[in-house]
Amino acid sequence: MKAAVVVFPGSNRERDIALALQRASYTRPVYVWHGETELPAGTDLVVLPGGFSHGDYLRCGAMAALSPIMDAVKAHAARGGYVLGVCNGFQILAEARLVPGVLMRNASLRFVCRDVHLKVEATDTAFTGGFKPGQVVRVPVAHAEGNYFTDDETLNRIEGEGQVAFRYCDADGAVTEAASPNGSARNIAGVFNAGRNVLGMMPHPENMTEDVVGGTDGAILFDSLAKALA
């Protein structure tokens, strides 16, 4: 798997995700500065990491979505290339219209950093092939704007077409309002584009890939990608 991690001014989890990719694929990803206009030749996977690109000023992800590299990312996605956006990366994907919906301020109006449980809703994708259908996994979130929103019609459509990747749930897998850290519509934690080659998600699987930091559930996502893109 040849992966490229885009670094925007203000990205701060690029190293975390690069290490998770490296653990899964035994290949070191390449960092690409947001001001570049081309991805390295042969890139299989582009990752937009977490952080506060451009300080989250204007609107989270709004300015990064206009960075020079984003044309190349869009072209890569249009060709069927894989793109993963985590946290601020998800916000950037939403602003770039590469995945449906928007991320609003958390319902609590506060930043939230804690472990959450996710129910895996789709396992027939390159990102999630290693999960069991309906599997409940534990990974952390760390964000202030993760409240997923779109209109009911779109929600119905993406649910119908298998574009929901993960939902917040409790430890037993029950999808309840209390289990959501941010008030997301229908507890959505991650969504695919229509082609399911682009995934945006708020939780941080990259921070849950070793027993010593609290668990390995997040590693399944990177292992899935490494296997699918081997």
Add this chain to the structure above:
Amino acid sequence: MTKITPEIVAEHGLAPDEYARVLEIMGREPSITELGIFSVMWSEHCSYKSSRLHLKKLPTTGPQVICGPGENAGVVDIGDGLAAVFKMESHNHPSYIEPYQGAATGVGGILRDVFTMGARPIAILDPLRFGSPEHPKMRHLVSGVVAGIGGYGNCMGIPNVGGECTFHAAFDGNILVNAMTVGIAQQDKIFYSAAAGVGNPVVYVGSKTGRDGIHGATMASAEFDEKSEEKRPTVQVGDPFVEKLLLEACLELMAGDAIVAIQDMGAAGLTSSSVEMASKGGVGIELIMDDVPQRETGMTAYEMMLSESQERMLMVLKPGREDQARAIFEKWGLAFAVIGKVTDTGHLVLKHKGEVVGDIPVGPLTDQSPLYDRPWERTPKRAVIDAATVKGSDDLGATLETLLGTPDLCSKRWIVEQYDHLVGGDTIVRPGGDAAVVRVRDTATKGLAMTTDCTPRYCLADPVEGGKQAVVETYRNITAVGGLPLAITDCMNFGNPQRPNIMGQFVGAIEGMAEACLALDYPVVSGNVSLYNETMGTGVQPTPAIGGVGLLEDYTRSASIRFKAAAETILLVGETAGWLGASIYLREIAGSEDGAPPPVDLAAEKRNGDFVRGLIRHGEVVTCHDVADGGLLVAVAEMALAGGIGATLSTPETEVPPHAFWFGEDQGRYLMAVPPDRVEAILDQAKAADVPVTVIGTTGGAAISVDGRHKVSMSALREAHEGWLPRYMAS
């Protein structure tokens, strides 16, 4: 030119005799810009004029110390050619006036202190002291301070892994917001602030200079009064995004060899940075004020020199390296300007619009700064309270439930969850236990343990014992995760030093701290003094906040507080005399804040600590907790709640009354939970090491019970423990 009147001198916070010294040094009346420079450099905040004499008594050396106090941060050897770089600072005054920005820029300032030394910050910790929860302003202050700390650190991508949060009416008018940063540097790539090389360019990088924060250092050197709200404009506004860019740009430049010296612009901005660099290097510096990047038009030299605009750095570069440096800073979108040069005059010379607007000899400015041996009186000793005379508890379980729901002992989850404590992926032991453990990148298995501690009610009761206790509590917290305590940073928060009783608290705390540091080979490598934490003549409880850093050679062998399994044996390390003086039980249950605080036996601390650490390092113990605020039963409950496993306890044979045994705050104690088959061996080892270890119970069940009679369910305890803070903040 502005005529310097006694009123102007007073407005600058200079005493008449201090101004007389200015005249003597200058040999003439200073310009307003020069007066401004003297005023900030000689403020309490920058000159340590009341505290310097006493700070000298702290031990600051040891084989592990690479750089002690005096630089931007302390530097300690952690092996593998790496160093831990850390410091703690206060941002108390600004945080009371404007909690979000005050706290945010406190974090920004301490992060800069650490990365100025060439270190990448790996953790932030924040000890916070708020006033009474009933105070009308307090909810607003808690909310703003926590959001400000989170807003800055989260954006920077530095995990916030620890701190404290307590409430007491003594802080109603002056909350304490302290911030500590720990970073990692290569030992051969540590940067200092001494300017050198006549003719070398002096370079300004970072944000542009505006009129914000003028006289912040002077504000931090005075008591608050009813007009303090008017000081709002002197609180700086932070921009963590720019600081993140500054961090990355500085580290990128530091990877090469272009920098001679570097100093962040913190309190007193361009003034203190240029004076420090010139003074440490024994050289002069000439600055062309016209070339300072400015955010606003029409700024005077006075305003530029005294601005405390955030996210700025001053550097001396090697000759000819300007373009290389400029390219890096421009890539990161930051201002870069050559604003002057190093000279051999020994003077700080400021030129603006073709005229010399300031010319001060740097040596006298720093060497002849005021130094006061303020009168002080020793804090009277309090009587020791006999536990038998303190109201007892008929139901230890119910008392435990009450205590866990008090502001000081309740869960601080509401705060911790607003801080990103996981970014970086190196957080091995998360906040909420004793010390946090953060992995050291690019090493096989090294980790750093870090914690901040202080018990202000002990320090008020007896500054000497309280100062000792603050140091040993960090020592114990680091030990309880398996770390070897290396060194500390201190943040001395006190009232008005011109009152002999306050000065006595300061002197006493230093005495106790020094004694503990010496006994534990645990020197002070950096620190900060915040005086005048006083409003309308009422000072805060003396709070020498201590930040400790320790080393784990193998982070896979660390311990945490959570019970890991049922049917494990709970062991108590240390002696229990049932000390209730100045305890939480006494305050919350018996309604008294009297009494002498628990004495600290430094030899026992060392013995017990070495024993516990040895067990953890050999992989024999993975569940451990220091016994502190609230005593033994509270510590057991914290372990039980963290693991979701209850405990069945029995009081050992003792003369101590039950309430004092279970809620006394005797020092030097730890709890461990171990599989039953290990107990005998541990007891044997303890005997050989002359460490008292007692079996007090077994893990398991959905309740905590004592002697079969006192019982409280885990769900009730959890509700009490988790409920208070969110309820308070929502009400």
